[in-house]
Amino acid sequence: MENERDFSTVEDRLAFLEAVLFVSRDPLSPDRLADFLGCGDAAEFSRLIESLEERLALRDRGLQLLRSGGGLQLVTRPDLHEVLKEFFAVRAHSRLTIASLETLSIVAYRQPVTIAEISEMRGVNSVGPVKNLLQKKMIRITGRKKVPGRPALYSTTRDFLKYFGLNDLSELPSLEELTEMFEEKEQPSLFTDSL
Amino acid sequence: MQTDGYQVRTGLFEGPLDLLLYLIRKKKMNIMDVRISEITSEYLRYLENRSGLNPSREGDFLMTASTLIYIKSRSLLPRPESLGEDPEESRLLHSLVEYDKVQKIARLLQEKEGGQLLLWRRQEVLEKFESREFELEEVSSFQLAELFLNLVKRGEREKVFYITSKNYSISEKRDEILGMLEREGFIDFAAYVSGLDTIEEILVSFFTLLELVKLRLVVAVQKRLFDSISVWKQPEGEEPRSHGE
Numbered sequence: 001m002e003n004e005r006d007f008s009t010v011e012d013r014l015a016f017l018e019a020v021l022f023v024s025r026d027p028l029s030p031d032r033l034a035d036f037l038g039c040g041d042a043a044e045f046s047r048l049i050e051s052l053e054e055r056l057a058l059r060d061r062g063l064q065l066l067r068s069g070g071g072l073q074l075v076t077r078p079d080l081h082e083v084l085k086e087f088f089a090v091r092a093h094s095r096l097t098i099a100s101l102e103t104l105s106i107v108a109y110r111q112p113v114t115i116a117e118i119s120e121m122r123g124v125n126s127v128g129p130v131k132n133l134l135q136k137k138m139i140r141i142t143g144r145k146k147v148p149g150r151p152a153l154y155s156t157t158r159d160f161l162k163y164f165g166l167n168d169l170s171e172l173p174s175l176e177e178l179t180e181m182f183e184e185k186e187q188p189s190l191f192t193d194s195l
Numbered sequence: 196m197q198t199d200g201y202q203v204r205t206g207l208f209e210g211p212l213d214l215l216l217y218l219i220r221k222k223k224m225n226i227m228d229v230r231i232s233e234i235t236s237e238y239l240r241y242l243e244n245r246s247g248l249n250p251s252r253e254g255d256f257l258m259t260a261s262t263l264i265y266i267k268s269r270s271l272l273p274r275p276e277s278l279g280e281d282p283e284e285s286r287l288l289h290s291l292v293e294y295d296k297v298q299k300i301a302r303l304l305q306e307k308e309g310g311q312l313l314l315w316r317r318q319e320v321l322e323k324f325e326s327r328e329f330e331l332e333e334v335s336s337f338q339l340a341e342l343f344l345n346l347v348k349r350g351e352r353e354k355v356f357y358i359t360s361k362n363y364s365i366s367e368k369r370d371e372i373l374g375m376l377e378r379e380g381f382i383d384f385a386a387y388v389s390g391l392d393t394i395e396e397i398l399v400s401f402f403t404l405l406e407l408v409k410l411r412l413v414v415a416v417q418k419r420l421f422d423s424i425s426v427w428k429q430p431e432g433e434e435p436r437s438h439g440e
Contacts, residue, residue, distance in 0.1 A: 025317050066314060078313035095308060098209055098301065105300035121293055124210035124255045135335060164307040165314075178299050 007037050010048070017052050018074075022063075027071025027162065069162035103129040104138060104160065108172060112142050112153035130154065138163065207249040211259035212294040214241060214248070219291070226291050231284050232267040239263075262287060336405070338420055343401045345421055346388050363396050368403035376413065376428045384415070385423030 007013045016037065021028060034045040049072065053065045066075045076084060084090075096104070103126050106118050119126040133139045134154075142155040161168065173181060208214040218234045218241075219226060241248065242260055266284045375382055384404065388397050404426065407413040414427045 022317075064314075073316065075314035075316050078310070081313040081315070084315055095312070096305075098305075101301040101304050101308075102209065102297050105297050105304060108304075109300065121290075121297055122210060123212035123259070123290060123294060124252050135337070163311065164304060165311045166307070172300075173303070175296055178296065178303065181299075181303075 013037055013048055014052055021072060021074040027069050027073040029071050067167055068165045069158050070167050099129040100132055103133060107139050107154050108156050111155040114145050114151040114153055208247055210252050211256050215291060216295055226295060231263060232270045235263040235267045346385060363399040365403050368399050372403060382426040383423050384426055
C-alpha cells in the first residue's frame with residue numbers, strides 16, 4: 001500500500017492542516033488542501049477551517065489563521081507585534097509612501113492603466129512610484145495600450161493582495177461605499193470642531 | 196495666527212491637487228460647490244512661501260497656479276449666461292473629485308497595510324532543506340548594487356589598509372573570473388570578494404561581474420536581498436536573447 005494517508009478523523013485532519021500551514025512560507029490554496037485531504041465537499045472543508053480557527057483562538061495561541069491572496073496562512077497574533085519587534089531587534093517596518101499608495105489605488109481600481117493615466121489622475125508625474133511598485137512586485141505590465149507609442153498597461157499582482165491581506169480585488173469597497181465610509185468617519189470630527 | 200481647525204498637515208503636499216483639496220477641506224467646502232476664484236489667492240500664498248510643497252513638483256504646482264489665475268481672471272469678466280460653466284473650471288473640479296477618491300483609497304490601503312504589518316509571517320522556514328537547485332529570479336541592478344555596498348560595509352569593519360601600487364583592470368578580472376568558472380563551475384561572489392584586499396579590487400570585480408552579465412557570458416543569481424550572489428557560466432546553447440523582449 002503506497003497510500004498511507006489516514007485522515008479518517010477530524011483530529012487527524014486538523015493536525016495535518018495545522019502542520020502544513022505552520023511549515024509553509026506562502027499562503028496555501030484551500031482547493032489544494034481540500035483535495036489532499038479528500039474533502040470533496042466545500043462546506044465540509046470550510047467547517048474544518050473554522051474549527052482550526054476556533055482552536056487557535058480558544059487555546060490562546062500566539063498564531064492565528066489568515067485568509068490572504070486567495071490562500072490560507074498562519075500568522076502571529078497582532079498584539080504580539082511589539083514583543084516580536086523587540087526580540088528580533090526590528091526598528092521599524094518599511095511602509096509604502098503616499099505616492100506609492102496613491103498609485104496603487106489607481107491601478108487597483110482602473111486596471112489595466114498607463115503611467116500617463118496615473119499621472120493625470122494624481123496631477124503629478126508618476127514614473128517614480130510606478131517603478132518602485134514594479135520593483136516591489138506589487139504591479140506588473142499586463143499589456144500595451146493600442147494608442148500611439150503603445151504605452152505599457154499596469155495591473156496589480158497577487159503580491160499586492162497578500163501585502164494588504166486581501167483575497168481578491170472585490171474585497172476593496174466600491175467607490176460609492178468608499179465615499180460613505182469616510183463620510184461616517186469624518187462627520188464626528190466636524191461636529192466637535194464646530195462646538 | 197489663525198489655526199487650521201481640525202485639519203493639521205505636517206508632511207509635504209504630493210502635488211497641486213493635494214494642496215487644493217487641503218485648502219478646500221480647510222474651508223469646509225464641498226468640492227462640487229467650490230468657487231475656484233476663492234481659493235486661488237490661498238493657493239498662491241502657499242506657493243510664495245513654499246512651505247510644505249514638494250520641491251521636485253514645483254513645475255506641477257506652477258502649472259496649476261497658471262490655470263487657477265486663468266479661471267479667476269475669466270470669472271471677473273462678464274459672461275453670457277448661455278455659455279454655462281467655465282470648461283477649464285469644470286475640468287479642474289472633475290480632477291479634484293477624482294483625486295479625492297484616490298486619496299480615500301490610498302488611506303484605506305494605508306490602514307490595511309498598518310494592520311498587516313502587525314501580523315508576522317514565516318520567512319526563514321525550509322531554508323536548510325531547500326535543495327541546491329536555485330529558483331532563478333530576476334534581480335535588478337539596484338539590488339546588485341545594494342548588495343555590493345553591503346559587502347563593502349562588511350569589509351570596512353575590519354579596517355586593515357594596505358598601500359598597494361597594483362592596478363586592476365576589468366579585462367584582467369574578466370579573464371580571472373571566467374577562468375575560475377571554467378575550473379570550478381560556480382562562484383559564490385560574497386566569498387570571493389571577502390578574499391580580496393582592497394576596495395578597488397572589489398569594485399573592479401563587481402563591475403566586471405555586471406559587464407559579464409551584460410555580455411551574457413555568465414548568469415548571476417541573488418536569491419534575496421543582501422544574500423550573496425551566485426555566479427555560473429552562461430549555459431551552452433542558450434543564445435543571447437534579442438532585445439525586443
